Amino acid sequence: MSVGSESSVEPKAERKAILKLIMLGDGGVGKTTMINRFISGSYIPSQMTIGTGFAIKNIMLEGITITLSIWDFAGEERFRFLVPRFSEGSNGCILAFDSTRPSTFFHLEEWLELLRKNTDDIPIVLVGTKCDIAYFDNELVKEFVEKHKLVGYIASSAKDDLRINEIFELMARVMWTKLTEKSAQMRLHT
Ligand SMILES: Nc1nc2c(ncn2[C@@H]2O[C@H](COP(=O)(O)OP(=O)(O)OP(=O)(O)O)[C@@H](O)[C@H]2O)c(=O)[nH]1
Numbered sequence: 001m002s003v004g005s006e007s008s009v010e011p012k013a014e015r016k017a018i019l020k021l022i023m024l025g026d027g028g029v030g031k032t033t034m035i036n037r038f039i040s041g042s043y044i045p046s047q048m049t050i051g052t053g054f055a056i057k058n059i060m061l062e063g064i065t066i067t068l069s070i071w072d073f074a075g076e077e078r079f080r081f082l083v084p085r086f087s088e089g090s091n092g093c094i095l096a097f098d099s100t101r102p103s104t105f106f107h108l109e110e111w112l113e114l115l116r117k118n119t120d121d122i123p124i125v126l127v128g129t130k131c132d133i134a135y136f137d138n139e140l141v142k143e144f145v146e147k148h149k150l151v152g153y154i155a156s157s158a159k160d161d162l163r164i165n166e167i168f169e170l171m172a173r174v175m176w177t178k179l180t181e182k183s184a185q186m187r188l189h190t
């Protein structure tokens with residue numbers, strides 16, 4: 001190869017995308033702890049979230065650097081008003097309940113209603129937390145996933161580091177696929 005051809009090689013531009021992922025579910029189900037495990041790899045006992053929290057992490061997907069911007073909504077009722085305002089423009093949602101407290105599963109319909117009023121038809125994965133203590137996987141879960149056309153169900157534990165990375169990687173993949181399909185459709189219609 002000649003010197004001339006070497007110097008004409010342009011550096012390959014890095015391909016990047018930012019995806020907004022929101023976390024919803026009752027207070028104390030373990031949303032913040034799940035994010036902490038994903039970001040830092042550690043189990044960090046957390047305080048109740050006041051309002052919202054925010055975290056980012058880069059992951060590689062098909063040669064593209066995806067920046068996941070993760071919005072961690074407080075589960076307490078008094079902070080619910082923040083969801084419509086700050087969920088705008090989200091690409092996907094992790095909907096979490098606590099496997100040790102069935103009431104948190106039965107509140108999921110309310111979370112979904114709030115979410116769907118304020119976002120496009122975004123992909124949602126259902127996550128059962130704390131499966132180091134209790135395992136919650138039954139017909140009700142299956143029906144819920146089918147009825148609401150969710151991406152699926154993952155039983156997890158931030159404490160024992162069970163399936164935490166899998167949850168975020170699955171969502172990154174699904175959100176990215178949805179976004180690229182949407183832009184391909186838009187190009188077809190112009
Ligand atoms: N055993 C066990 N406990 C967990 C797990 N994940 C979280 N916890 C505990 O559950 C409690 C609540 O966790 P958080 O992450 O603060 O819950 P949250 O959903 O963010 O709560 P809000 O901020 O109030 O909405 C904490 O005491 C955690 O240590 C887990 O996988 N296993």
Ligand SMILES: [Mg+2]
Binds near residue numbers: 033072
């Ligand atoms: Mg929290």
